[in-house]
Amino acid sequence: MLFIVTADQMRAVDEYTIQQLGIPAASLMENAGRAIAEEVIKLCREGQEDGRRDDRGWGEGDHADSDEARHRNIAEGGGGWPDRGQPKEAWRAHTGPGDRIGYGGDIIADPALVMAHPGDQHWYMLIGKGNNGGDGLVAARHLVEAGLGVTLVYADAPEALRGEAAVQRDAAAKLGIPAVVHGREAVDFSRCTGIVDALLGTGSRGAPRGAYAALIRAANDSGKPVVSADVPSGLDADTGEVYEPCIEARVTVCLALLKRGLVQYPGASAAGRIVVRAIGIPARLAPEHGPSVRLLTDEVLRGALRVDTGRRRAPDGHKGTYGHVLLAAGSMPMSGAGLLSAKAALRAGCGLATWALPAALLPHVIGTVPELMLAAAADGNSGEWNAASAAAVLRLAESRDVLATGPGLGRFEGDTDWLRRLWQQTDRPLVIDADALNMLADAGPDGPRIWGQRSAATILTPHPGEMGRLLRMSTPEVQRDRIGHAARYAREQGVTLVLKGARTVIATPSGEAYINTTGHAGMATGGAGDVLTGIIAGLLAQGLGAEQAAAFGVYLHGQAAERAALRRGDPSSLLAGDIIDAL
Numbered sequence: 116m117l118f119i120v121t122a123d124q125m126r127a128v129d130e131y132t133i134q135q136l137g138i139p140a141a142s143l144m145e146n147a148g149r150a151i152a153e154e155v156i157k158l159c160r161e162g163q164e165d166g167r168r169d170d171r172g173w174g175e176g177d178h179a180d181s182d183e184a185r186h187r188n189i190a191e192g193g194g195g196w197p198d199r200g201q202p203k204e205a206w207r208a209h210t211g212p213g214d215r216i217g218y219g220g221d222i223i224a225d226p227a228l229v230m231a232h233p234g235d236q237h238w239y240m241l242i243g244k245g246n247n248g249g250d251g252l253v254a255a256r257h258l259v260e261a262g263l264g265v266t267l268v269y270a271d272a273p274e275a276l277r278g279e280a281a282v283q284r285d286a287a288a289k290l291g292i293p294a295v296v297h298g299r300e301a302v303d304f305s306r307c308t309g310i311v312d313a314l315l316g317t318g319s320r321g322a323p324r325g326a327y328a329a330l331i332r333a334a335n336d337s338g339k340p341v342v343s344a345d346v347p348s349g350l351d352a353d354t355g356e357v358y359e360p361c362i363e364a365r366v367t368v369c370l371a372l373l374k375r376g377l378v379q380y381p382g383a384s385a386a387g388r389i390v391v392r393a394i395g396i397p398a399r400l401a402p403e404h405g406p407s408v409r410l411l412t413d414e415v416l417r418g419a420l421r422v423d424t425g426r427r428r429a430p431d432g433h434k435g436t437y438g439h440v441l442l443a444a445g446s447m448p449m450s451g452a453g454l455l456s457a458k459a460a461l462r463a464g465c466g467l468a469t470w471a472l473p474a475a476l477l478p479h480v481i482g483t484v485p486e487l488m489l490a491a492a493a494d495g496n497s498g499e500w501n502a503a504s505a506a507a508v509l510r511l512a513e514s515r516d517v518l519a520t521g522p523g524l525g526r527f528e529g530d531t532d533w534l535r536r537l538w539q540q541t542d543r544p545l546v547i548d549a550d551a552l553n554m555l556a557d558a559g560p561d562g563p564r565i566w567g568q569r570s571a572a573t574i575l576t577p578h579p580g581e582m583g584r585l586l587r588m589s590t591p592e593v594q595r596d597r598i599g600h601a602a603r604y605a606r607e608q609g610v611t612l613v614l615k616g617a618r619t620v621i622a623t624p625s626g627e628a629y630i631n632t633t634g635h636a637g638m639a640t641g642g643a644g645d646v647l648t649g650i651i652a653g654l655l656a657q658g659l660g661a662e663q664a665a666a667f668g669v670y671l672h673g674q675a676a677e678r679a680a681l682r683r684g685d686p687s688s689l690l691a692g693d694i695i696d697a698l
């Protein structure tokens with residue numbers, strides 16, 4: 116299971132493992148360095164195999180329907196990417212004739228470190244003065260052992276290294292691994308075939324300084340593939356913010372647990388392919404030492420969240436079994452938003468859906484979705500909502516299972532009070548999106564808290580701009596720490612929050628959070644959010660809890676968008692309606 120941690124949480128788990136479990140720090144560093152060396156070899160082999168990387172311009176990697184692809188460019192245990200499932204044949208292809216003994220079966224020495232023509236490779240290992248540098252030194256030893264050429268490039272004087280890292284420095288020196296110190300000797304990056312970035316890890320603070328900054332710039336400018344140890348140097352491991360400069364890695368070998376900065380943009384782009392490698396630290400310790408944040412995969416949905424991702428129906432089920440969604444949405448200029456939401460709710464599998472809308476809109480939408488029931492909830496000829504309509508919506512909600520509101524609603528006189536009445540006077544699960552979120556933001560900085568805790572599920576689905584209005588901060592500020600802001604708001608306001616955007620965050624009132632792995636940049640299109648509102652409402656109607664409906668809804672939404680983009684052949688031509696059709 117892929118837990119996602121902050122640097123402090125990682126440190127606490129490290130400490131526990133070393134001090135309470137008694138696993139020596141040296142073992143962890145040995146495992147870390149060895150894992151980095153293996154990933155370097157794997158990258159070299161890929162280069163030897165075909166030299167052509169499969170960059171199809173989808174933004175985040177391959178699009179396939181398997182859970183492995185779900186992880187996007189994140190792989191666990193080093194085996195998930197891109198092993199191509201044929202280890203034995205692969206070793207055959209990669210090992211030279213001298214590496215195999217032909218009689219009585221294959222005997223292969225240390226397969227993870229075997230490659231053809233290792234002597235053609237020469238890697239520069241950029242070594243910082245902390246434990247990240249220690250990992251790089253261990254990796255250097257293993258690469259030398261595998262036959263590659265290696266040069267250590269120290270950012271600081273080697274004497275600055277302490278503890279375990281100093282032990283590794285001395286071992287490397289005794290083995291005669293060539294070393295230079297930045298500033299003392301010139302470093303010519305054109306002479307290497309690849310670079311290991313072991314400058315800064317989770318102990319990094321702020322923008323890289325001095326020699327660290329100079330080496331990062333030189334590595335990026337070299338055009339050589341960079342493998343980063345734990346996190347790309349120059350990345351904020353907690354927020355995903357990239358400082359100037361920041362390593363642009365081809366591969367990041369993330370040690371033990373995923374760091375938050377690697378799953379949030381722009382950090383996720385700087386990290387390249389992320390491989391999470393176990394180093395002897397039990398992953399399940401993570402939530403005991405900080406918030407529980409997980410990558411949202413099919414496994415997490417089926418396991419921890421107990422969601423039937425196969426969406427099986429009871430053989431004797433009827434439409435009443437799958438619940439009835441009431442959607443209060445749409446206005447004259449934005450009727451399509453209501454239509455998309457309502458249709459998505461039906462496609463998500465609810466038994467029935469009623470769309471409550473301004474009376475003047477009714478004649479224009481009758482028959483557009485025949486499966487949908489329509490209810491005029493606001494009088495007048497304007498096609499807009501009004502404050503008095505709250506009573507009608509509440510009345511309709513009495514015989515429905517879920518209320519969703521916001522898409523295409525528009526703003527109107529007294530709208531914040533209109534929303535407050537829905538919040539306080541219906542005991543149905545409530546999904547709040549779009550303009551309804553702006554009404555909520557106008558309720559004041561304490562937002563929902565002053566309206567009281569709802570007993571039923573309450574799900575808010577802001578995009579970063581709406582989240583900013585709720586939090587009274589700018590959109591870039593929200594984006595700078597998406598997980599942190601979403602988790603805090605959900606906990607403080609007692610709601611389930613879906614912060615939309617690349618790598619959607621789902622945060623619960625109890626402090627759990629999930630980072631979605633499905634979807635693509637083609638979903639940045641009008642109406643995609645309205646579709647999500649409908650899907651989540653449709654799942655709530657079928658009896659899923661808030662956490663399950665929000666998480667599964669986001670996952671399904673992205674998965675359907677992937678399918679739709681594959682059908683069209685190009686994600687950028689995706690329409691929100693295509694997502695509904697692919698559900």
Ligand SMILES: NC(=O)C1=CN([C@@H]2O[C@H](COP(=O)(O)OP(=O)(O)OC[C@H]3O[C@@H](n4cnc5c(N)ncnc54)[C@H](OP(=O)(O)O)[C@@H]3O)[C@@H](O)[C@H]2O)[C@@H](O)CC1
Nearest residue numbers: 143144245246247315316317318319320321322323324345
């Ligand atoms: N058991 C463990 O702990 C394990 C840890 N592991 C590994 O250790 C890594 C964490 O190691 P770490 O805590 O030593 O910090 P790390 O990131 O190497 O560097 C800190 C040094 O950099 C410096 N520095 C800071 N900011 C800077 C800046 N902006 N620009 C320039 N310099 C800056 C700072 O110096 P200062 O400024 O304080 O003088 C400090 O000396 C982790 O990511 C993983 O790779 C694994 O082996 C598994 C076991």
Ligand SMILES: [K+]
Nearest residue numbers: 315344346348
């Ligand atoms: K690094």
